[in-house]
Amino acid sequence: MNALERHRRLRAIWASEPGMRGWLSTVNHNDLGRMFLLTAFVFFGIGGLLAMLIRAQLATPHSAFAGPQIYNQIFTMHGTIMMFLFAIPCFEGLAIYLLPKILGTRDLAFPRLTAYGYWCYVFGGVMLLVAMLLGIAPDAGWFIYPPLSGAIHSPGINTDFWLIGITFVEISAIAAAVEITVSVLKYRAPGMALDKMPIFAWYALITALMILTGFPPLILGSVLLELERAFGLPFFQAELGGDSLLWQHLFWLFGHPEVYIIFLPAAGVISTVLPVMCRTTLLGYGWIVAAAVGLAFLSFGLWVHHMFTTGIPHMGLAFFSAASTLVAVPTAVQIFAWIGTMWKGRPELHLPMLHILGFFCTFVIGGLTGVMVAVVPFDWQAHDTAFITAHLHYVLFGGFVFPILAGVYYWLPHVTGQRRVFRLGEVAFALVFLGFHVTFLAMHWVGLMGQRRRIPTYAPEDGWTAINLISSVGSFVLAIGLAMILIDVVLHVLIAARGKRNPWRAGTLEWAMMTPPPAYTFASLPQVDSRTPLADDPHLAVRLARGEGYLATPREGARETLCVDIASGRPDMHVVYPANTRLPVTMSALTGVFFLSLLVKFYWTVPLALAGVAILACKWVWGNGRREDPEPVQVREGITLANAATARRSPGWWGTLFLLSADATFFGALLFGFAFLWTVAPGWPPPEWFAGAMVMAGIGGFGALIGPAAMRQAIRANRRGDTALPGIGLALVGALAVAAACAAVMVQTPAPMGHAYGATLLVLGGYGLFHAGLGALMAGFLAARVLRGFTSRVRQAEFSIVSLWIDYLSVIGLLVLLAAYLPGLLS
Amino acid sequence: MLAGGALIFALVMVLLLLSFTRRAPAGGEARQLRVWVIGLGLVFPLAVLGALLAYGLVIGERLLAREEPEVIRVSAEARRWTWRFTYEDAPGRRTEGVLHIPAGRPVDVAITTADVIHSFWVPRLAGKLDAIPGHVNTLRIEADRPGTYRGLSAEFSGAGYGGFTFLVSAHDAAGWAAFVEDTER
Numbered sequence A: 001m002n003a004l005e006r007h008r009r010l011r012a013i014w015a016s017e018p019g020m021r022g023w024l025s026t027v028n029h030n031d032l033g034r035m036f037l038l039t040a041f042v043f044f045g046i047g048g049l050l051a052m053l054i055r056a057q058l059a060t061p062h063s064a065f066a067g068p069q070i071y072n073q074i075f076t077m078h079g080t081i082m083m084f085l086f087a088i089p090c091f092e093g094l095a096i097y098l099l100p101k102i103l104g105t106r107d108l109a110f111p112r113l114t115a116y117g118y119w120c121y122v123f124g125g126v127m128l129l130v131a132m133l134l135g136i137a138p139d140a141g142w143f144i145y146p147p148l149s150g151a152i153h154s155p156g157i158n159t160d161f162w163l164i165g166i167t168f169v170e171i172s173a174i175a176a177a178v179e180i181t182v183s184v185l186k187y188r189a190p191g192m193a194l195d196k197m198p199i200f201a202w203y204a205l206i207t208a209l210m211i212l213t214g215f216p217p218l219i220l221g222s223v224l225l226e227l228e229r230a231f232g233l234p235f236f237q238a239e240l241g242g243d244s245l246l247w248q249h250l251f252w253l254f255g256h257p258e259v260y261i262i263f264l265p266a267a268g269v270i271s272t273v274l275p276v277m278c279r280t281t282l283l284g285y286g287w288i289v290a291a292a293v294g295l296a297f298l299s300f301g302l303w304v305h306h307m308f309t310t311g312i313p314h315m316g317l318a319f320f321s322a323a324s325t326l327v328a329v330p331t332a333v334q335i336f337a338w339i340g341t342m343w344k345g346r347p348e349l350h351l352p353m354l355h356i357l358g359f360f361c362t363f364v365i366g367g368l369t370g371v372m373v374a375v376v377p378f379d380w381q382a383h384d385t386a387f388i389t390a391h392l393h394y395v396l397f398g399g400f401v402f403p404i405l406a407g408v409y410y411w412l413p414h415v416t417g418q419r420r421v422f423r424l425g426e427v428a429f430a431l432v433f434l435g436f437h438v439t440f441l442a443m444h445w446v447g448l449m450g451q452r453r454r455i456p457t458y459a460p461e462d463g464w465t466a467i468n469l470i471s472s473v474g475s476f477v478l479a480i481g482l483a484m485i486l487i488d489v490v491l492h493v494l495i496a497a498r499g500k501r502n503p504w505r506a507g508t509l510e511w512a513m514m515t516p517p518p519a520y521t522f523a524s525l526p527q528v529d530s531r532t533p534l535a536d537d538p539h540l541a542v543r544l545a546r547g548e549g550y551l552a553t554p555r556e557g558a559r560e561t562l563c564v565d566i567a568s569g570r571p572d573m574h575v576v577y578p579a580n581t582r583l584p585v586t587m588s589a590l591t592g593v594f595f596l597s598l599l600v601k602f603y604w605t606v607p608l609a610l611a612g613v614a615i616l617a618c619k620w621v622w623g624n625g626r627r628e629d630p631e632p633v634q635v636r637e638g639i640t641l642a643n644a645a646t647a648r649r650s651p652g653w654w655g656t657l658f659l660l661s662a663d664a665t666f667f668g669a670l671l672f673g674f675a676f677l678w679t680v681a682p683g684w685p686p687p688e689w690f691a692g693a694m695v696m697a698g699i700g701g702f703g704a705l706i707g708p709a710a711m712r713q714a715i716r717a718n719r720r721g722d723t724a725l726p727g728i729g730l731a732l733v734g735a736l737a738v739a740a741a742c743a744a745v746m747v748q749t750p751a752p753m754g755h756a757y758g759a760t761l762l763v764l765g766g767y768g769l770f771h772a773g774l775g776a777l778m779a780g781f782l783a784a785r786v787l788r789g790f791t792s793r794v795r796q797a798e799f800s801i802v803s804l805w806i807d808y809l810s811v812i813g814l815l816v817l818l819a820a821y822l823p824g825l826l827s
Numbered sequence B: 001m002l003a004g005g006a007l008i009f010a011l012v013m014v015l016l017l018l019s020f021t022r023r024a025p026a027g028g029e030a031r032q033l034r035v036w037v038i039g040l041g042l043v044f045p046l047a048v049l050g051a052l053l054a055y056g057l058v059i060g061e062r063l064l065a066r067e068e069p070e071v072i073r074v075s076a077e078a079r080r081w082t083w084r085f086t087y088e089d090a091p092g093r094r095t096e097g098v099l100h101i102p103a104g105r106p107v108d109v110a111i112t113t114a115d116v117i118h119s120f121w122v123p124r125l126a127g128k129l130d131a132i133p134g135h136v137n138t139l140r141i142e143a144d145r146p147g148t149y150r151g152l153s154a155e156f157s158g159a160g161y162g163g164f165t166f167l168v169s170a171h172d173a174a175g176w177a178a179f180v181e182d183t184e185r
Helices: A003-014 A019-025 A029-058 A068-103 A111-133 A158-186 A199-231 A244-277 A285-299 A314-326 A328-344 A351-374 A376-382 A386-416 A424-448 A465-494 A540-545 A583-599 A605-622 A651-680 A694-720 A725-748 A756-787 A797-826 B002-021 B029-063 B173-184
Strands: A559-564 A571-577 A633-636 A639-641 B072-079 B082-087 B094-096 B098-102 B107-113 B118-121 B129-131 B137-141 B147-153 B165-171
Touching (some): A003 A540, A019 A029, A029 A068, A068 A158, A158 A651, A199 A244, A199 A285, A199 A651, A244 A328, A244 A386, A314 A351, A314 A376, A314 B029, A328 A351, A328 B002, A328 B029, A351 A376, A351 A424, A351 B002, A376 B029, A386 A424, A386 A465, A571 A633, A605 A756, A651 A756, A694 A725, A694 A756, A725 A756, A756 A797, B098 B107
Parallel strands (some): B072 B107
Antiparallel strands (some): A559 A571, A633 A639, B082 B094, B107 B137
16 A cells, blocks of 8 residues: 555545534544634634723723723623633643644544533633623623622622633533543553653643643532522622632632643743754753643642732741742743753744743743732732733733744644745734733833722823823734734735745654644654654654554554553554544533523523433443454554453543542532631531431442442453343442432531531532432443443453442542531531 | 842843854753753742742731730721721721821721622732621731821722722821810710
8 A cells, every 4th residue: 555545545534524514523633623723812812802992991091981881891801711711722722733743643532522622612602702792791800709799799690601601611621631631641652651752742731630630629619609699509608607718719729720721831832842943952851841740739839829918817828928939940940941952052033933032031020020929018019900910911921822822833834734925923023022011011010000900990190191001002012913913824824835844843743744734644653762753763754654653554444543551652552533423512512501501590401401411421422332342453563452442441441530530629629618618717607517317328328338349340240251230230229329318418408598508518419419320320321331232351441431430429429428417416 | 029030030031142142052961951950940049039938928027917005996897889997996986988097006907898808908008908708807007107098999899999999097196186086075
């Protein structure tokens, strides 16, 4: 088979459907990565327009441009869109597009999940846009502190749009994070050990793990606040045993890691692009990985620095101030390693390099002002002034937008296969750089003069007129610069000037293919022995196209790739991906019906939508299996691999593990909330403790303990060749027992609308009930699979996945029962 | 802090510029690692931050409200969009929008709220402290000389937030005595 014939056959296997149908049914990372990025940049444009409106409003004193009602919506939506609908999805899109290529494989771990996440993002984002067009957008600031955002002070639907829309969008963040984690760990080119991984993959992995632990507290907070708004469960009302500070803790427990979730991918882009621009390799690869890991850990320990003015005890202030300054150390390690890389090589001033220089200049200033506000006495003055607004824009624009623009110009030739013709980008960079610094340097200044953030207007006597005008003029220069970049990119796409393959002479694998990249990426998968395989072998692309790699022979119309051992990169499984399907878009539409029903309080469609999602989820998983044992596949001369369905730790098992780690963080945040209310909130202890029937606790405890044992018995029986049905049946009974006990907690909890204690128990019980229902559904599903012959002694992957869920159910079931029964027993 | 920040920024910019002019890398990779990563990346920020942190903690300690016999106690309750002040020395006296204090004496302001979160901030007298439902936060302020000081509510609180300000009127000893007297009459 020659290269052209291989290309034709692979293309037939991997191609998306033509036209609009292809958009809806594609599950390929090439398509979805580009769709993600395009959508994210559309939202960037919308957020930018809102920023222009803000600057127009503040340009002159006593501005009559927008009244406070509209102005509050504008700045709330600006922050919300930039954080949730631009920055995070932009990272997701970049990672989805790039990771399989840079790791030397053909797609991400769970292609349909990629599509599901994308559509959740689009539908959730559109919900927020609709709210904005109707003039009922969220208006309580992007961190919507209760009680301002509670039902009493914000009775309209505005805040519900935020809570429900953002939670919907977060599904895509969690989905992408699971996807990225498993892909980086398991889906790499043979031979790519962890220490030979391109640095971008390390950053993506760390960011994804941070999303899995950072986002659940926000999702929990949103759920609790929406429950309070819709059903009067008083989690944040001080007079009923709640505490508005709980929201601030949950929000910033997410919100601070979020800053690094945004910065780390950008740092990954710099670590990838900068050495190529300097014709050298990265200085201190191991140090940079260690610094990024350190940053990730530290970032979870300093959320309180957003709350220095809330009356935190003095020792707490000292601790969080120290942690906040300490976080500058791993950042400094990265910055100086990059500058050292520039000294090591010979920097060339291409357009991506200009944006990296823009990053250095801007981000270092943002970091230094960040250290300033980490010093508590200074923060007491600067907090909630324009100084903070300026600081965070230096960090986020400097630490994210400049690197991403560098990345856009660096990888654009890869996406289009073309080259730039006009030199518009250089002028645009100059305008963006100049405009940005004029806008936000001025904002620092006016902040120190006492201008609060979020005020709709000010008086001439305040003496801020000239500075604000300068700032506004700067912002319009910035906007013109960004518009020119847009024009430059559009011209690049439209003008078909054929580019060279690997125009930057990079050493990473994404350039070892034709551009624009084919849907299957590599005609055959490379063997990797260094961090820069393409630099070692400049003809790698041609050799791979000729089939001198793994999986060179397309088989049975299947989309194939292989998995590797996590540490060593030794190939260990053969994987067949699902093909084009509209299941993801349908399922996310149904998920949207669920959220929309909650939003408009149309509760009778909620269970219908949930049932629909459950049915589609079963269909989703059902379609994966086969009824005969798969033959081992020869992936290369002398190397034969077993199919993933025969593995105890299949990709699905890994995905479940990381999804459960996010779930566990959610549960942990819920327990934290319980403990926090108990110890800090006024109005405790509650008037009445939970006093449920002990027999229900016994039933639940029994179910929680029997489940894992039963599943293990089922696995052993299956491996022996006996029937696994009795074990699965017992696990099902166990899950139902936990469900009954949790339902009893929900029913018997004292006055959930009268005190936050009862409300918290209601949510704990609901959490347990949901997982027990999920466990029962899975056990039932597995039993059906066994009955229909989809499992065998060899095909055992599904057993270990269900077992993992049952184990998790067991742990949280016991904890829920303990949290419910113990306080009542002790008092 | 500003000067230190400017110096560090200048250092980074100079190092960036020099990378374009230098040609021969100095020493092997191990030596470069020592200079860049360990020297500039680890030791340098640790030293600077350690000093800064110690300074911040000392200053913070000095700002703490301590028990003193001379302390005047007042209460500030925020609601959308006005502040109400009451006085321990003048029971029953309530002022709205203007806080009266004696100059030259430490004043403890007990800050609470009747509705949403607000923040009590008189930039020339002290940093800001939030008014949080269900909690009482105490801020120590002191005006060196008599006069009127502008105060702001510095936590976003909805539609009337822009104009949500107040005044602090610091009296000399006679003026304060008159203010306290006024209520007892």
